[in-house]
Amino acid sequence: MSPAAATISAVGRARISLPVLAASSLVLVTTALAFVFFVAPNDADQGFSQRIFYFHVSMAFTAYACFGGGAWNALRHLWKRDPRADLRSYVCVHQGLIFGTLVLLTGSIWAKISWGHWWLWSEDELVLFLVLYLFYCAYFMLRFSVEPGPQRANLSAVYALFGVILIPVSFAAIRLAKTFTHPEVFHLKGPSFGGWILVTYCLSQAALLVLAYTLYSVELGGKRLDVRLRRLREALA
Amino acid sequence: MTTSEKYVTAAYCVVFAVVLVYVLIMALKLQRLEREVDELAGRVPDEDAEESPRETAQVG
Numbered sequence: 001m002s003p004a005a006a007t008i009s010a011v012g013r014a015r016i017s018l019p020v021l022a023a024s025s026l027v028l029v030t031t032a033l034a035f036v037f038f039v040a041p042n043d044a045d046q047g048f049s050q051r052i053f054y055f056h057v058s059m060a061f062t063a064y065a066c067f068g069g070g071a072w073n074a075l076r077h078l079w080k081r082d083p084r085a086d087l088r089s090y091v092c093v094h095q096g097l098i099f100g101t102l103v104l105l106t107g108s109i110w111a112k113i114s115w116g117h118w119w120l121w122s123e124d125e126l127v128l129f130l131v132l133y134l135f136y137c138a139y140f141m142l143r144f145s146v147e148p149g150p151q152r153a154n155l156s157a158v159y160a161l162f163g164v165i166l167i168p169v170s171f172a173a174i175r176l177a178k179t180f181t182h183p184e185v186f187h188l189k190g191p192s193f194g195g196w197i198l199v200t201y202c203l204s205q206a207a208l209l210v211l212a213y214t215l216y217s218v219e220l221g222g223k224r225l226d227v228r229l230r231r232l233r234e235a236l237a
Numbered sequence: 238m239t240t241s242e243k244y245v246t247a248a249y250c251v252v253f254a255v256v257l258v259y260v261l262i263m264a265l266k267l268q269r270l271e272r273e274v275d276e277l278a279g280r281v282p283d284e285d286a287e288e289s290p291r292e293t294a295q296v297g
Contacts, residue, residue, distance in 0.1 A: 033249070048241045052248045059252075098259060102252055109248040113241055211256070218263050225270050232277055 018221070021214040028207035032200070040200040049113040054204040056106040059099045060129075062208045064167050066096030066216075067136065071164035074157035086153040087227070089160050091220045093139055095212055100133045125170075132166045139163065 036054045043050035070092035077085035107126070108118045120126060139159050146152040193201070238246075 036249075048239065048245060051245050055249065055252055098255070102255055105251050105255070106248045109244050109251070113244045215256075215259065215263075218260075218267075222263060222266050222270060225274075229270060229273050229277065233273075236277065236280055 018214070018217060021210070021217055025207070025211040025214045028203070028210050032204040032207040035196075035200040035203050040196050043197075046114065049110060052106055052110045052113075054200055055208065056103060056110060057201070058205040058208040059106065060103045061205060062212045063096045063099035063103055064171070065209065066092050066099060066212060067132075067160075067163060067167060070096060070160045074160035077153060077157045078161070086157065087223055088220065089157060090143065091216055091223060093136055093160055093163075094219065095216050097133070097136050097140075098215070099208075099212060100129075100136065103129065104133060128166075128170045132163070132170045135163050135166055 032054070036051050040051065040054070042048055070089045073082075073085040073089035073092060076082045077089060107129075111120070111126075112118050139156065142159055143152060143156045146155055
């Protein structure tokens, strides 16, 4: 297959599945929002402000999943030398960072309502999530400071693998919080809620995972196309 | 609208705005890629034009 035909085929493949993913995301996110605002009852302890958690917690788990996906693809790159794994790992980390930004923003808004502060440096769970976030910000600094090629892919993969260690630390920090109480959503026995709250949370989690996968597919498709175009340009030069 | 309701609404608006900005950036990037594909497609010689002209045959 010629490079031109391969590029056209790649564009064609991306256009088949993306509309389905985008439509699923739209339906799920809209339904989740409807459940958050019109179905889920007010929390007895926190009242209306607890509604932030449906997306805040879901986005945190989505960010962890993206970073985990980045680490998995980094491992595939280092272990099996899968040429596509480096790009996948990069896109996963990028998605994780976007959802991480949203976790920090929504968390700050919730903290302002409940604690009266936008940010508290004394709180381990906030600072550890910020450390995780900044660690992955530095991933991009590392990646773009090295020339494209095997060395950049290897360095990025090792870095992404190290980052995954911070995920359980960040998750455990919520349980170590002392001064203020960051609500614990999940225990070893299961979630700390039930009924419509659980249904709404599950729906929000599913919606955000599908949304993340849709955005991942769009970005990955674009990046692959960019790589193919660069090769094609080189071939035609 | 209570203060709590305002903050919750703001939180969801922030989520919406960030996702919207991301989608817009992606759309702009894809538009640029599409332009580049068109530009490269224009540089690739057309296979139909390269084919040797067919001989005309008298019918009837």
